[in-house]
């Protein structure tokens with residue numbers, strides 16, 4: 001079938017809207033009509049050329065929601081008409097990783113996913129005769145896409161696509177990092193570095209679990225008001241701090257934070273986030289994705305004296321199990337998504353979504369089809 005997609009032809013170049021040919025779903029695959037998709041900083045990261053797994057030409061996008069149109073042979077858990085959210089971290093419930101109970105990082109299709117291909121090693125997208133790469137196993141910047149069954153969460157049918165698409169990455173990543181990865185307890189003091197589409201969800205997760213001080217750190221003071229609405233109790237602009245940021249934050253938290261979250265992708269900030277943790281027990285969670293070649297550093301004494309460095313992918317969430325529950329939380333008014341979606345664009349204005357992200361004037365942009 002013909003589909004409309006935003007194609008990333010080259011690193012650093014705007015996306016172009018093209019009509020592509022999409023082959024139907026093969027064994028274990030599902031054809032999904034994408035109704036809405038968010039634009040995450042990770043899409044911009046890959047488009048920038050800094051992602052070692054970035055491939056071109058590709059259909060980017062990994063924060064979508066839509067409706068099942070057709071299923072391939074062997075698909076048993078989904079049928080046409082089901083409402084779904086594609087998962088860049090699938091949940092096969094059969095691989096060593098899924099069965100470990102220790103991680104959400106299902107590895108059953110990770111290698112083909114990282115090579116921009118479906119699990120059988122081929123692509124479903126073509127432009128003329130040329131094959132176009134998939135992205136993160138989801139490719140939601142298209143009005144139709146093909147996704148493996150194990151990479152689709154079935155969600156309730158009354159949930160609005162243009163809001164719950166954000167559960168496909170940002171909402172789950174932020175709230176999940178608090179609940180699943182850090183396991184923040186009531187009364188904890190936390191510091192969140194970066195108050196964008198991820199950091200604000202970390203803040204609402206911290207409020208949800210009853211954290212005490214929720215300190216937000218951002219170089220853009222324009223983020224303060226919305227962060228306060230989501231539960232931030234103190235705002236720190238590093239540009240306004242005299243002297244080093246770390247001792248300032250240690251003093252503010254009277255000895256260091258119980259938990260810190262890096263939601264930027266800066267290795268310098270990752271170090272600060274670790275070092276302002278409380279001696280003996282403070283844990284720092286890296287969520288931000290740093291560019292190819294970047295490395296983190298600290299004095300090992302920071303870890304010897306009890307600080308812990310952790311990472312979190314997709315908030316430690318098991319997508320098919322947890323995503324429908326997070327959609328329920330939104331529908332029941334337990335979490336706020338609406339106020340984080342600051343912009344909505346049609347597909348042919350998708351480059352504007354990247355522009356407002358780089359300007360720092362958006363939190364989340366959603367593309368509707």
Ligand code: NAD
Pocket residue numbers: 040041042045169170173193194195196197198199217218219220223238263264265266269286287288289290312313314315357360363
């Ligand atoms: P965003 O652009 O919406 O937000 C980034 C925020 O960081 C902005 O508010 C910006 O002003 C602030 N910032 C930049 N430099 C700063 C500095 N030096 N000090 C303080 N604040 C600074 O991005 P986002 O969509 O929220 O994504 C954040 C990061 O999380 C990205 O690296 C993205 O790739 C990553 N991410 C990771 C996962 C995961 O599963 N681990 C999932 C989604 C996104």
Ligand code: AHE
Pocket residue numbers: 040042043051052053054089105110169289290292313314
């Ligand atoms: N190809 C990138 C990977 C970047 C990365 O860490 N991705 C996160 C999700 S970011 C979503 O916005 C993730 O889930 N990682 C786990 C995985 O298996 O990729 C790079 O930098 O190499």
Ligand code: ZN
Pocket residue numbers: 040041042043062063169170
């Ligand atoms: Zn994302």
